[in-house]
Amino acid sequence: MSDSFTVKSTRRHRLHPAGLRAMHWINALAMIALIMSGWKIYNDEVLFGWLHFPEAVTLGVWAQHGLQWHFFAMWILMVNGAFYLAYGLWTGRFRRKLLPIWPREVIATVREALTFKLAHDDITHYNAVQKVLYVGVMLVIVLQVVTGWLLWKPIQFSEAVALLGGFQAVRLFHFIGMAAIVGFLVVHVALALLVPKTIGAMVTGGPIVDDATPEAVPAE
Amino acid sequence: MARSPSPSIFRPKQGVDQSLIEDNKKLVQDINRRGLLRGTLSLGALTMLTGCNVSDTDTMQSFLRTISAFNDKVQEAIFRPNHLAPTYSVDQVAKPPRFNAYYDVEDVKPVDGASWKLELAGLIQDKRPWTAQQIYQLPEQELIVRHICVEGWDYIGQWEGVNLGQFLKRIGADTTAKYVSFKCADDYTETLDMATALHPQTILATKYAHDPITDPFGFPLRLRTATKLGFKNAKWITAMEVTNTFIPTFWSKQGFNWFAGI
Incomplete structure (x- = not known):
């Protein structure tokens, strides 16, 4: 079993390689454009009478501009997002950095965070809560793309729309997906601001790391 | 607010x-x-x-x-010409239908059915205009489908009228042309791609829930297609042209997506 820690081929690179950084920021821009233009579209026929998004945080002067931005940014998100997912899966980055996720660890991390004992000196390893959030938001965005296509083409994809409970149900799912992504963004940005070196790392690349660095906790 | x-x-x-x-x-x-x-x-x-x-x-x-415009092409590519939109039962039909135009319902200018004519133009062999009476005598098709507005609201409507594809054949239209364009009494303009015009659920509607369409909803003749957003369904149609030249529409000129398929 000691072999499992043997370094076979060491690939040294920045914590966040240049391509990944570019994809991250393109993703961020596209997502913000989608959210703000989505709010513009939402405002024309609200799902909840008590909820209108202030014009100041929407994208587009008129409704058609909101639609134009939304149906432009969706291509950026889909193409860039596909490259991002392919990169993460192909290079093993997701497996190395985001897996495994143990419920016990998640609970322990939440407890540490609530008692302000959470260590964040080492930004090269994600804690269990980060892993849950990153995997979670990626899944939500994939689902958001799916419900987005169904909303755009509810008749061409009428079978899938019926499966989800109809056009208005899909609208609601798309809204909930947005809410989840906005929730993630708030936490993600707040935590990044609390540990500013994480932002620096996503801009300049961060420390040099080894792909083959053994994980700290071997499976029992 | x-x-x-x-x-x-x-x-x-x-x-x-x-x-x-x-x-x-x-x-x-x-x-x-x-x-x-x-x-x-x-x-x-x-x-x-x-x-x-x-x-x-x-x-x-x-x-x-x-x-x-690129999105128009994408929509044309994924359009399923023979895929039928879901239809609904009579008891799900909204009465009356929901009004929408680029002005308020109070500003609707009713069309006089007696003097009204449907003018035909472009790649059509028999361009004789049609009176309302002549159109009412054509075979009718019932369409109980969902109307989806670009804004996000929807309702189920029950429309009757002649199938547009059959009407195009009856008047000897060139169905290999690219577009079917409409002009309306309120200066509204609309253009359909031929695939949508020939879709089995595209009709020139004259009735709603078995009664003639009332003034706010397009009397005497309007378009009703199951595969487009609400605003593509031109009301108070006065002229129809079959053409290979794209004629910009009321809303596409203002930046709304032209194809507007659903």
């Missing part, structure tokens, strides 16, 4: 933001003193001040509309 019962993007909720003029009154007056023409100046200032938003600058609009 108080909202009308039928909010519509087709009715601007706000005009030009007057506060911009107010806030910059001093600037405007200041430049006035330099001897420039007041009218030219105000107009120029207005353009600059409202042009701050990135969405409606000429450059941005030309870019976003290029993407929208």
Whole structure:
């Protein structure tokens, strides 16, 4: 079993390689454009009478501009997002950095965070809560793309729309997906601001790391 | 915020933001003193001040509309010409249907059915105009389908009228042409791609829930297609043209996506 820690081929690179950084920021821009233009579209026929998004945080002067931005940014998100997912899966980055996720660890991390004992000196390893959030938001965005296509083409994809409970149900799912992504963004940005070196790392690349660095906790 | 019962993007909720003029009154007056023409100046200032938003600058609009044209192509490519939209039962039908136009329902100008004619133009062999009586005698097809507005609301409607594809064949239209364009009594214009015009669930509707369509909903003749957003369903049609030349539509000219398929 000691072999499992043997370094076979060491690939040294920045914590966040240049391509990944570019994809991250393109993703961020596209997502913000989608959210703000989505709010513009939402405002024309609200799902909840008590909820209108202030014009100041929407994208587009008129409704058609909101639609134009939304149906432009969706291509950026889909193409860039596909490259991002392919990169993460192909290079093993997701497996190395985001897996495994143990419920016990998640609970322990939440407890540490609530008692302000959470260590964040080492930004090269994600804690269990980060892993849950990153995997979670990626899944939500994939689902958001799916419900987005169904909303755009509810008749061409009428079978899938019926499966989800109809056009208005899909609208609601798309809204909930947005809410989840906005929730993630708030936490993600707040935590990044609390540990500013994480932002620096996503801009300049961060420390040099080894792909083959053994994980700290071997499976029992 | 108080909202009308039928909010519509087709009715601007706000005009030009007057506060911009107010806030910059001093600037405007200041430049006035330099001897420039007041009218030219105000107009120029207005353009600059409202042009701050990135969405409606000429450059941005030309870019976003290029993407929208690309999206037209994507929609044409994924359009399933023989895929039928779900249909519903009579008890799900909304009565009356929901009104929408680029003006309020009070401003609808009823069309006189007795003198009304449907004019035909373009790649059509028999261009004789049709009276309402002649159209009412054509075989009818019932369509109980969902109307989906670009704004996000929807309702189920029950429409009857002649199948557009069959009507096109009856008048000897060239169905290999690219577009079928419509002109309406209220100066509205609409253009359908031929695939949509020939879709089995596209009709020229004359009735709603077995009764003649009433004035607000397009009397005597309107378009009803199951595969397009609501605004593509032109009301109060007065002329139809089969053509290979794209004729921009009322809403596409204002930046809405032309294909607008669902």
